[in-house]
Amino acid sequence: MLDAGDDLLRAINGQRFGAILADPPWQFQNKTGKVAPEHRRLNRYATLNLEEISALPVTEAAAATSHLYLWVPNALLPEGLSVMKAWGFSYKSNIVWHKIRKDGGPDGRGVGFYFRNVTEILLFGVRGKNARTLPPGRRQVNYLATRKREHSRKPDEQYNLIEACSPGPFLELFARGIRKGWECWGAQANGDYEPSWATYKCASPKAYANGYTIEKLEPQPSGEEQLKTPFPQPSPELSSPRRELGRPFSPWGEGQDEGGLSKEPGVSVSAGKPLTVLELCAGAGGQALGLEQAGFSHKALVEIDADACRTLRRNRPEWEIIQGDITKFDAKPYRDADLVAAGLPCPPFSVAGQQRGEADERNLFPAAFRIIQEVQPKAVMIENVRGLLDKRFEYYRELISERLRSLGYETRFELLNAADFGVPQNRPRVFIIGLRPHYASTFEMPAKMPRDISVGGALYGLMKSGGWMGARSWRKIASGVAPAIVGGSKKHGGPDLGPTRARAAWARLGVDGKGIAGGPPARDFSGAPRLTVPMAARLQGFPDSWTFTGGKTAAYRQVGNALPPPLAFAVVQAISLALRKGEASQLSLAAGDGR
Numbered sequence: 001m002l003d004a005g006d007d008l009l010r011a012i013n014g015q016r017f018g019a020i021l022a023d024p025p026w027q028f029q030n031k032t033g034k035v036a037p038e039h040r041r042l043n044r045y046a047t048l049n050l051e052e053i054s055a056l057p058v059t060e061a062a063a064a065t066s067h068l069y070l071w072v073p074n075a076l077l078p079e080g081l082s083v084m085k086a087w088g089f090s091y092k093s094n095i096v097w098h099k100i101r102k103d104g105g106p107d108g109r110g111v112g113f114y115f116r117n118v119t120e121i122l123l124f125g126v127r128g129k130n131a132r133t134l135p136p137g138r139r140q141v142n143y144l145a146t147r148k149r150e151h152s153r154k155p156d157e158q159y160n161l162i163e164a165c166s167p168g169p170f171l172e173l174f175a176r177g178i179r180k181g182w183e184c185w186g187a188q189a190n191g192d193y194e195p196s197w198a199t200y201k202c203a204s205p206k207a208y209a210n211g212y213t214i215e216k217l218e219p220q221p222s223g224e225e226q227l228k229t230p231f232p233q234p235s236p237e238l239s240s241p242r243r244e245l246g247r248p249f250s251p252w253g254e255g256q257d258e259g260g261l262s263k264e265p266g267v268s269v270s271a272g273k274p275l276t277v278l279e280l281c282a283g284a285g286g287q288a289l290g291l292e293q294a295g296f297s298h299k300a301l302v303e304i305d306a307d308a309c310r311t312l313r314r315n316r317p318e319w320e321i322i323q324g325d326i327t328k329f330d331a332k333p334y335r336d337a338d339l340v341a342a343g344l345p346c347p348p349f350s351v352a353g354q355q356r357g358e359a360d361e362r363n364l365f366p367a368a369f370r371i372i373q374e375v376q377p378k379a380v381m382i383e384n385v386r387g388l389l390d391k392r393f394e395y396y397r398e399l400i401s402e403r404l405r406s407l408g409y410e411t412r413f414e415l416l417n418a419a420d421f422g423v424p425q426n427r428p429r430v431f432i433i434g435l436r437p438h439y440a441s442t443f444e445m446p447a448k449m450p451r452d453i454s455v456g457g458a459l460y461g462l463m464k465s466g467g468w469m470g471a472r473s474w475r476k477i478a479s480g481v482a483p484a485i486v487g488g489s490k491k492h493g494g495p496d497l498g499p500t501r502a503r504a505a506w507a508r509l510g511v512d513g514k515g516i517a518g519g520p521p522a523r524d525f526s527g528a529p530r531l532t533v534p535m536a537a538r539l540q541g542f543p544d545s546w547t548f549t550g551g552k553t554a555a556y557r558q559v560g561n562a563l564p565p566p567l568a569f570a571v572v573q574a575i576s577l578a579l580r581k582g583e584a585s586q587l588s589l590a591a592g593d594g595r
Contacts, residue, residue, distance in 0.1 A: 004048070005057050011185045012171070014457020014475070016063040019166035022173040023071040023154055024053045024083070050079050054086035058173070062088060063452040065128030067166040069095075071154060072121055080123050089125030096121060097155060098145040107148060122158065137165030169422075169451060275576055278302075278334045278375055280326050280342035280368060284311045284548060284558035286540065287343050287383065288319075290568025294576050299334050302326055307550035308558050315546055327367040331374040338579060341381045341572070342368050343563055369403050372434075378582075379575050380409055380434035383563055388430045389415060400432065409434030416571070418564040420448040423541045424458045425482040427564060431571055439582035446570040454479045455509050459535050466520035474529065477510035482539050487560020495556035497531070516556050533559060541566040 027047040062068070068089040072080030084091055097120045099107040106118040132138075146155040153176060163170065163181070175184035274297040282288055282301040285308075291298070300320040303309050309323040322329070344364045365382075372380055388397065397413060404411045411434045418427035435443055456478030464471035483505040486498040497506050497513030506513035510528050517530035531539075533548060533555045541564040548555035 004052070005055060008173070008185055009057055009060060010461070012061045012183065013461045014453060014459075015061070015169065015171075015183065016452035016457070017061055017066060017169045017171040017183065018063050018451075019067045019069070019162055019168060020058065020062060020171045020173065021069045021158065021162060022058070023152070024048060024174055026053070026073060026076050026079070050082065054083050056087070056173075058087040061171055062127060065131050065167075066126070067131065067133070067162075068123075068125040068127070069158070069162055069166075070123040070125065072123055074117055074119065074121065077121065080121070084123055084125045089127045091123060091125045093124045093142060094121050095124065095142045095144060095158075095161070098143065099148045100145050102147065104145075120154075122154075133165045134167065140165055168449070275338045275579060276336070277339040277341055278331065278337040278371075278377070280329075280340065280371065281344055281364065282308070282312065282321075283343055283562050284308045285315060285546065286542065286562030286565050287341060287568045288312070288316075289542070289546070289565035290563070290570075291341060291572050293565065293569045294573040296339065296572060296576070299337050302329055305558075307554040310549040311547070311558060314549055326364060326371065329367075329371065331371040335375050337375050337377050339379045339381065339572070339575065340368075340372050340375050340377045341383075343383045344368060365400060369407070372404075373407055376408075378436055378439060378579055380404065380432070381571065381575060382432040382434075383568075384430050384432070386415060386428040386430055389413065404432075404434045407434075408436060410437055410440035414445055416445075416567060418541070418567045419481050420450050421446075421564075421570045422449055422451040422453075422566045423539070423564045424451075424453050424455055425485060425539050425564070427484045427567075429563065429567065433571075433575065435575070435578060436582075439578050442581040443578035444574060446574045449570065455482050455511070455539065458538055459531075462532070462535050462538065463520055463529060466525075467523040468521040468525050468529075469523055470521070470525065474510050480509060482506070482509065485536055485539060485560045487557045487562070495553045495560075516552055518552065536560065540564050 025047040027049045058068075066089075068084060068087065070080055070084055072083075081091055099118050099120075101107045108116055108118060126132075133140075140161060144155055144157055144161070146157055148155075159179060159182070168181075170182045172179065172182050172184045172186075174186040175182075176186070178184045274295055276299050277291050277296040278299050279288055279291065279301045282303040283305070288298065288301060298319050300322055301312060302322045302324060303312065304323065304325050306323060309321050312319060312321045342364075368382060387393070401411045411432060414431045414433060415428055416431060418425055418429065433443070456475035459478070460471060460475045463474060468474075483498070483502050486502065495516040497503060497511070497516075503513035507528065512528040512530045515530055516536070517532050519532060521529045533552060534544065536556060536559045537546065537548065538544065540559055540562055542559070542562070543565075548558050550558070
């Protein structure tokens with residue numbers, strides 16, 4: 001049986017978190033007052049002593065620069081500071097939770113040998129450089145006043161506060177229930193959590209920590225109204241532009257749909273009407289997953305490769321998948337789509353493809369321009385390789401800008417790296433963003449959302465799944481991010497991890513880049529392991545539940561040619577926000593004209 005520390009390491013699977021919330025099951029030394037959770041007459045839940053709590057490997061879950069929120073009873077304040085130090089954090093401040101009655105007065109049902117406690121303390125600590133709170137934190141008072149629920153349960157308002165004041169990703173230790181956008185660990189971190197002991201009348205019989213409630217709550221003061229709604233909203237003082245773009249995409253998250261892909265609605269131009277997209281050269285779904293995560297509804301996906309089409313249909317049978325050449329595709333039936341998104345073939349502008357540019361038969365920009373003209377969307381997003389920004393293609397970039405300008409779009413070229421958006425891979429991509437003028441003025445490229453995760457951290461669970469005894473040692477070697485995963489083309493031979501320079505980079509990470517393995521290393525394997533298709537997919541940011549059809553070569557090619565879903569999500573979410581703001585501005589102007 002795993003101890004708590006090993007179980008935590010297995011659960012986080014190498015991830016690093018920017019904000020960690022912990023509510024340890026503290027063990028009280030004085031149990032005669034019948035208030036300790038482990039008292040024989042109460043037996044509410046198991047507890048851990050100070051040594052056991054301090055020994056938890058929280059430092060292995062914390063990003064280099066991160067925040068810790070640690071709940072501690074008043075009587076155990078010195079112990080709380082000791083645990084914070086043992087976990088590698090420095091104490092900076094605290095937040096006081098004031099437990100109030102229904103009428104707003106102090107709830108005197110607390111206990112205390114010297115004073116009757118109506119407060120609890122949430123210690124705040126930091127590690128690393130430049131670890132200040134985000135701007136909303138500098139306006140947030142360090143005080144919460146809410147009614148208490150079952151024994152020891154902390155106020156749900158803490159989540160919105162932490163999400164606004166600290167960078168993600170977010171981890172909760174000793175969680176009760178699960179919460180969207182968070183990794184949750186603990187004996188009660190499941191969707192069926194409910195207290196197994198008598199509790200207060202104001203607590204619901206079954207209220208999940210993720211914001212969903214099964215039974216209706218007793219009427220509460222306005223500060224608790226969010227407990228009744230499916231998706232709690234932050235108070236105005238916690239609102240910030242950073243959070244408007246949604247939570248960081250977490251492809252390895254636990255307790256979320258699609259292994260980390262949240263199913264929360266994205267931003268819509270108007271209430272009840274989701275944004276729509278026509279996707280060209282969809283491949284195996286990397287860009288499509290990012291679009292879905294950002295709230296876009298697919299009108300159709302066009303892809304020429306049969307294996308990729310089968311992959312899309314297997315994972316999303318409800319999508320309209322059109323197998324065919326976009327040079328022959330009639331887009332006029334999709335004229336009302338809000339966005340045209342395209343991952344056009346890269347070889348015309350890549351070094352591996354000899355950079356023949358517009359002379360390459362695989363150059364599909366002319367077909368994309370025709371389709372954009374037929375659809376007349378509000379926005380255009382075209383993704384390609386970094387080589388498109390080379391000086392030799394300056395003329396062609398000007399041609400692209402001029403063609404989109406003639407179709408009514410203000411255009412910009414942006415270079416982004418997937419490693420800056422939560423993907424453990426150095427994968428630069430160029431995005432061509434075209435927006436109608438009244439949307440372009442509100443568009444901002446997404447802020448970087450890096451995650452401190454290595455190849456070893458991301459793949460450790462998969463590498464050891466075959467019982468490999470050397471997995472832990474390999475994890476230490478694979479401590480960096482991966483070079484770009486190369487899918488190649490049908491003209492290429494079998495699957496491998498790229499040319500000589502790329503293979504050398506993989507070798508430094510303890511990976512044999514000369515091929516793709518059919519399964520994880522066996523128990524007695526020795527040497528450098530090869531990646532499997534699921535491992536490559538995880539390094540691209542695909543959720544583990546996304547399956548790829550075809551043989552090993554075909555499946556790996558689909559993975560290697562994909563746009564990482566987290567990177568796609570970040571860009572299209574920024575486009576979505578610009579469309580929403582532009583639409584709101586137009587409605588405001590129309591209302592003014594009406595007056």
